[in-house]
Each structure stands twice: as structure tokens, then as C-alpha cells.
Amino acid sequence: MNQLLKNIHPLSWTIIIGTIFGRMATSMSIPFLSIYLIKTMGATPAETGIVVAVSSLIGVFASFYGGYISDVIGRKKVLYISIFGWVLVFVGFALADKIWIFFLMNALNGLCRALFEPTSRALLADITPQESKMLVFNLRYAAINLGVVAGPILGLQLGASESGTAFYFAGLVYLCYGLVLVLQFLIHKGIGTADQETGEQLTLQGALQVTGKDRTFVYVLIGMIFCVLGYGHFSSTLAQYMEMSPEITDGAKWFGYMLSLNAIVVLTVQFPVVRLASRFSPIVLLIAGNLFVACSLLLFGMFHTIWAFMVGVVVFTIGEVLMFTMTDVLIDRIAKPELRGTYFGVFGFNNLGNVIAPLLGGFLLDAFGASSALLIFTILALTTACGTPFLLIANRHLRTAQVGADHSSQTEKTQSCT
Structure with a gap:
């Protein structure tokens, strides 16, 4: 383990540590956006759903281009x-006083995320030795959840559901993160620049054709759209439901505690899951995670006490870890x-799930009301579980490809021996 840690590049540590503070700043503001708007x-639930969804909608159409352009x-x-x-986006959130301004800022928020996420993951893959990649990707995932442990609690203290102070703080954090990253790139010159030969040969159409013909990748992507759909209901539909439900008092406060519990459970179970992951195909873990998230949504609809919700959060979080630990x-x-950046970028289409989640949840809450929780969350659970068949097909393709690769390798060894 010590040797693997020594192999991690300083720029990778900058991204990992920056992720802790960046996600802390984001999670003290963005998750409360639904509650703040209402x-x-x-704002109505439908208007709130549109504002929340636009971030992911922009992300869907921009992420593949963000990964491609980084190549x-x-x-x-x-x-x-x-x-x-x-930095500019969060300052804009803090100054916004109309719904359309929140819509615009969240659209730009989605654009920034669509550029940053695939590019940062591709950079980590570029500068990390193969034997350390699983560790680096999981440290990044742990960093996300370390930030989310503290973020919602700080957001509550700053009154994120009632004022824009948390947005100013988030902008300051990202300004510091950016300045540190500039310094690191000045120290480690040559990293993060384009490969001229690759840049001249690569076209967007060609890159998309390559990924589109990769059947394993396409089925994984479709399955993940449904996984992310279920995951997206936690911060959108569930947040609105807790604010609207007549059976729950102080919904914003309890939702903040649920966000922190989610992050704590992630940190607790993540590395045991990583050890378990070596025994199974990563897609098998995605399937299990998809079903756990679907079951948690049923729990949210069936029981309406805070403690039952906390149990639902634990089940949801186990599913989240199973889905996202091995994705990168x-x-x-x-x-x-x-085409690593392009693959990570095109995979951003899984954010279609995050687009659909607040729209579907907002529509169901408007149509049936918060009193019809069981019906609403049953529909959400069933749509989430639709990802399982696609992941099963992807797993079959992956096994077939692996058998073919092993056969080719064995043939080459046999020919070399003769």
C-alpha cells in the first residue's frame, strides 16, 4: 500500500484534496437549492424541478465535448x-433574485461540471501507473464523500435553505482550488498539454463513432442512466418531498442530516466494497447497486418516520457505493x-438520469401530492430497476470479449513457442 501511495503524482493529490474542499463547498449549497427555491x-415543485434539471441537461450535451476537447x-x-x-457561477447564485437567474446559473454550473469531471478523471488516468489506478479513483471517490460529510452541516449553519451566504463561500473555495492547481501545473510543466499528433488526427465525429460502436460501453452507459436516475431522486425528489410532506417537520434540517449520514456510510463501506470488488466483475456490482437503490426508494415511500428514512439512507448509500466505486x-x-478523455466524456450521458429525476419527481409530486408517497416512490423504484437488464447484457458482452482476448493471447504464446 505504501508503495502504491508513493506512485501517486502530486497533481493527483491536488485534485483529490481539492475535491474534498470543492465538494464540501458544493454540498453546503446546491443540495439545498430545491428547498431554497420553494x-x-x-417556486412550485415543477419550476424547481426544471431549475434543478437544467444543470444535468446541459451536462449531458456538454460532457462528451468536454472530454473530447481535453484530448x-x-x-x-x-x-x-x-x-x-x-467561481463566477456561485457568486451568481448568491446574487440571484429571480427564478430565471437561478435557471441560468444552474445551467452554467452544469457546463462547468461537464468540463471538469471527465477531464479531471482522464488526467488522473494519464498520470497514474496502472497498478495504482484503482487506489487513486477510490481516493477521489472517498474525497467526494469526505467533503459531503461536513458540507450539509455547514450549509445548515449558514442558512443555505434561506440565504445565499453558502454560495459566496463555495465561490471562494473554488477560487483557492484553481490558484493551487495553476501553481501545480507551473511546477509540473508538460503535464496536461495536448498530444499534437492525437489532436491533429482526432475529430469529434470519429471519436463518437468509435465509442458508439463499442457495444459493451453502450450497454453500460444505458444501464447507468437508470442507475443515476434512481440516485438523482435523493437530492431532488426526496428533498422536495421532505419539505412538502405534512408528516415531517423541519424537513430541511433532517435532509441535511441525511446527506451527512449518506457520506459517513460511504466512507465506512467503500473500502470493504473495493476489496470485495476484486472477486466480481465491476458490472455485477453495478447491478447489485441498482437494485439496492431501487429498494431504498421503496422504503422512503412505505415508511414516513425519520428513523425509517435513516435506514433508507443506509440502504441507498450501499447501493450508491456499489454503483460508483468501480465505474471509473x-x-x-x-x-x-x-480516446480516454472522450470515453469519460461520452459516459457523461449517464447524467440523463439526473435530468429525468427532478422532472419526473416534480411531475409526480404535482400530480399526486406528497400524501401519495407510496405510489410516487414505487414508480421511482420501478424506473430505476429498468437499468438491470442493460447491465446484464453488458456483462455478457464483457465476458465474451475477455474470453476472446484470452484466446488470442494463448494463440500468440503457442505460436511464439513453436
């Missing part, structure tokens, strides 16, 4: 644009090295 701005112009430039763009490793394994 409670302070007087062409270099990771460094794309990271600068996204991080310093976030799986995509890195499937991707062609020269």
Missing part, C-alpha cells in the same frame, strides 16, 4: 476554464488510451 423564492487542447486548459467558471476503473478498462 421556501424562499416561492485535443489539453487537460490543463479545460480544468482552468471549468474551475474559474465555477471500468471505463478506463474499456476505453482506448488515445
Whole structure:
């Protein structure tokens, strides 16, 4: 383990540590956006759903381009644009006083995330030795959840559901993150720049054709859309339901505690799951995670006490860890090295689930009301479970491809011996 930690590049540590503070800043503001819009701005659930969904909608259409362009112009430039763009976005959130301004800022928030996420993951894959990649990707995932442990509690203290103070704080954090990243790139020159030969040969159409013909990748992507759909209901539909339900008092406060519990459970079970992951195909873990999340949504609809919700959060979080712990490793394994950024970018289409989640949840809450929780969350659970058949097909393709690769390798060894 010590040797693997020594192999981690300083820039990787910058991204991992920066992720802790960035996610802390984001989770003290963005998860409360639904409640803030309803409670302070007087928005309807449908309007709130549209504002929340636009971030993911923009992300869907921009993420594949963000990953592709990082292959062409270099990771460094794309990271600068996204991080310093976030500074302006959070200041804009703090100053917004109309629903359409929140809509615009959240659209830009989605654009920044669509540029940053695939590019940062591709950079980590670029500068990390193969034997350390699983550790690095899981440290990044742990960093996300370390930030989310403290973020919601700080958000509650700053009154994130009632004022814009948390947004100013988030902007300051991303400004510091960006300046540290600039310093690191100055120290480690040559990293994050474009490969000129690759940049000249690569076209967007060609890159999309390559990923579109990769059947394993396509089925994983479709299955993950449904997984993310279920995951997205936690911060959108559930947040609105807790604010609207007549059976729950102080919904914003309890939702903040649930966010922190979610992060604590992630940190508790993540590395045992990583050890378990070596025994199974990553896609098998995605299937199990999909079913856990679907079951947790049923629990949220069936029981309406805070303690039952906490149990639901634990079940949900186990599913989350199973779904997301091995995703980056799986995509890195499937991707062609020269198109790594593009693969991570196209995989951003899984955010269609995050687009659909608040729209579907907002529509169901408007149509049936918070008193019809069982019906609403049963529909959400069933739509989430629709990802399982696609992941099963992807697993079959992956096994077939592995058998073919092993056969080819054995043939080459036999020929070399003769």
C-alpha cells in the first residue's frame, strides 16, 4: 500500500484534496437549492424541478465535448476554464433574485461540471501507473464523500435553505482550488498539454463513432442512466418531498442530516466494497447497486418516520457505493488510451438520469401530492430497476470479449513457442 501511495503524482493529490474542499463547498449549497427555491423564492415543485434539471441537461450535451476537447487542447486548459467558471457561477447564485437567474446559473454550473469531471478523471488516468489506478479513483471517490460529510452541516449553519451566504463561500473555495492547481501545473510543466499528433488526427465525429460502436460501453452507459436516475431522486425528489410532506417537520434540517449520514456510510463501506470488488466483475456490482437503490426508494415511500428514512439512507448509500466505486476503473478498462478523455466524456450521458429525476419527481409530486408517497416512490423504484437488464447484457458482452482476448493471447504464446 505504501508503495502504491508513493506512485501517486502530486497533481493527483491536488485534485483529490481539492475535491474534498470543492465538494464540501458544493454540498453546503446546491443540495439545498430545491428547498431554497420553494421556501424562499416561492417556486412550485415543477419550476424547481426544471431549475434543478437544467444543470444535468446541459451536462449531458456538454460532457462528451468536454472530454473530447481535453484530448485535443489539453487537460490543463479545460480544468482552468471549468474551475474559474465555477467561481463566477456561485457568486451568481448568491446574487440571484429571480427564478430565471437561478435557471441560468444552474445551467452554467452544469457546463462547468461537464468540463471538469471527465477531464479531471482522464488526467488522473494519464498520470497514474496502472497498478495504482484503482487506489487513486477510490481516493477521489472517498474525497467526494469526505467533503459531503461536513458540507450539509455547514450549509445548515449558514442558512443555505434561506440565504445565499453558502454560495459566496463555495465561490471562494473554488477560487483557492484553481490558484493551487495553476501553481501545480507551473511546477509540473508538460503535464496536461495536448498530444499534437492525437489532436491533429482526432475529430469529434470519429471519436463518437468509435465509442458508439463499442457495444459493451453502450450497454453500460444505458444501464447507468437508470442507475443515476434512481440516485438523482435523493437530492431532488426526496428533498422536495421532505419539505412538502405534512408528516415531517423541519424537513430541511433532517435532509441535511441525511446527506451527512449518506457520506459517513460511504466512507465506512467503500473500502470493504473495493476489496470485495476484486472477486466480481465491476458490472455485477453495478447491478447489485441498482437494485439496492431501487429498494431504498421503496422504503422512503412505505415508511414516513425519520428513523425509517435513516435506514433508507443506509440502504441507498450501499447501493450508491456499489454503483460508483468501480465505474471509473471500468471505463478506463474499456476505453482506448488515445480516446480516454472522450470515453469519460461520452459516459457523461449517464447524467440523463439526473435530468429525468427532478422532472419526473416534480411531475409526480404535482400530480399526486406528497400524501401519495407510496405510489410516487414505487414508480421511482420501478424506473430505476429498468437499468438491470442493460447491465446484464453488458456483462455478457464483457465476458465474451475477455474470453476472446484470452484466446488470442494463448494463440500468440503457442505460436511464439513453436
